[in-house]
Amino acid sequence: MYALAFALLCLCTLTTIVNALGGGRWPIGIGMNKYVCSFLGGAVININQTETTREVDKLPALRTASAEWNVPWIKAPDNASLSDSDKRHSLAQWVGIMGDDCDNVNWYPFLQAGTVVEIGENEVTTASAWVEWFPAGPHFIPKENFTVSPNDKISVAVEVYTRISGHIYMKNLRTDQEYVAEVKADSPDDPKFHICLGPGVAQFFQEWVIAKDRADLPIFNNVTFTNMTAIDRRGEYHDLGSGTEDYWTMIDAGRQIGIPQGINEDSFVVYSPMGKTWSPHENIQC
Numbered sequence: 119m120y121a122l123a124f125a126l127l128c129l130c131t132l133t134t135i136v137n138a139l140g141g142g143r144w145p146i147g148i149g150m151n152k153y154v155c156s157f158l159g160g161a162v163i164n165i166n167q168t169e170t171t172r173e174v175d176k177l178p179a180l181r182t183a184s185a186e187w188n189v190p191w192i193k194a195p196d197n198a199s200l201s202d203s204d205k206r207h208s209l210a211q212w213v214g215i216m217g218d219d220c221d222n223v224n225w226y227p228f229l230q231a232g233t234v235v236e237i238g239e240n241e242v243t244t245a246s247a248w249v250e251w252f253p254a255g256p257h258f259i260p261k262e263n264f265t266v267s268p269n270d271k272i273s274v275a276v277e278v279y280t281r282i283s284g285h286i287y288m289k290n291l292r293t294d295q296e297y298v299a300e301v302k303a304d305s306p307d308d309p310k311f312h313i314c315l316g317p318g319v320a321q322f323f324q325e326w327v328i329a330k331d332r333a334d335l336p337i338f339n340n341v342t343f344t345n346m347t348a349i350d351r352r353g354e355y356h357d358l359g360s361g362t363e364d365y366w367t368m369i370d371a372g373r374q375i376g377i378p379q380g381i382n383e384d385s386f387v388v389y390s391p392m393g394k395t396w397s398p399h400e401n402i403q404c
């Protein structure tokens with residue numbers, strides 16, 4: 119969710135290409151593949167572009183990506199010193215829409231929205247919501263407009279109207295508070311912001327925001343994405359059962375951080391090996 123992530127996104131993409139594809143693009147349309155990334159764990163649904171949208175309308179293949187998830191808590195390893203702000207990790211949960219056929223194969227603009235949790239010095243996890251039109255940085259949603267807390271269940275839909283405009287819908291299913299916004303690429307005239315045409319990729323990720331120290335790993339309770347949908351320009355629905363899905367495992371320097379596991383065609387869980395059996399909501403009062 120931060121611009122800095124882009125450097126790693128490149129590495130991540132190239133790694134998967136070397137390992138799995140031998141091609142020159144973000145992995146697309148293969149289905150059932152497993153990828154590894156040092157800061158992203160989750161799933162994507164790939165969909166083919168149609169001739170009409172590609173040649174006539176010049177619109178991205180995907181129109182909508184949506185899902186619900188629980189906002190997790192983070193805990194620090196026993197020996198981590200949270201007095202050092204560099205060790206207070208944050209994790210973002212988001213859905214996004216990307217096009218695959220970019221002229222620059224190392225540059226993939228996308229619209230994403232979701233939540234982010236951070237652990238404080240006092241070991242308390244706080245949460246907020248944000249929207250980002252990559253490559254711009256995130257726009258945090260003021261608490262007055264949309265409030266989220268760990269353990270809340272959130273519904274988020276990201277919609278792309280054109281290559282530079284779209285729509286965000288969020289709902290906190292605990293409080294029923296909604297957030298609705300029309301969004302535009304931060305620099306709409308700059309081609310670097312134009313969502314690419316060609317095949318579309320619906321993204322469902324937990325991201326380890328990478329700006330900080332990576333010696334200690336964040337531990338989180340299970341994040342379960344449910345009711346996932348990807349709707350293409352023609353109005354057709356795609357999900358994890360379409361045979362075009364890929365799972366991404368978060369592994370940094372040989373250490374597993376976030377492992378995705380399919381549940382059914384519209385849900386999967388991302389778990390942390392050290393937080394797999396942790397159920398913080400049984401102990402914490404909100």
Ligand SMILES: *[C@@H]1O[C@H](CO)[C@@H](O)[C@H](O)[C@H]1NC(C)=O
Nearest residue numbers: 147148149164165166361362
């Ligand atoms: C996408 O379209 C191409 C060409 O029609 C086809 O070969 C391929 O199987 C399709 N891929 C998916 C994931 O539907």
Ligand SMILES: *[C@@H]1O[C@H](CO)[C@@H](O)[C@H](O)[C@H]1NC(C)=O
Nearest residue numbers: 195196197198199333334335
């Ligand atoms: C905490 O322990 C882990 C595992 O033994 C180690 O890798 C890490 O460097 C330690 N961190 C600190 C801050 O001592």
Ligand SMILES: *[C@@H]1O[C@H](CO)[C@@H](O)[C@H](O)[C@H]1NC(C)=O
Nearest residue numbers: 257258259260262263298299
């Ligand atoms: C938050 O709500 C205020 C008052 O309704 C509105 O003026 C502002 O634009 C909203 N901010 C965002 C980021 O949506």
Ligand SMILES: *[C@@H]1O[C@H](CO)[C@@H](O)[C@H](O)[C@H]1NC(C)=O
Nearest residue numbers: 184185186273275345346347
């Ligand atoms: C699933 O999501 C759709 C669209 O976001 C919504 O209309 C529907 O109520 C949701 N279903 C469940 C079971 O949450």
Ligand SMILES: *[C@@H]1O[C@H](CO)[C@@H](O)[C@H](O)[C@H]1NC(C)=O
Nearest residue numbers: 340379387389394395396397
């Ligand atoms: C978290 O997910 C993993 C993988 O599906 C599962 O084995 C584990 O029981 C889950 N943990 C909790 C607390 O539900």
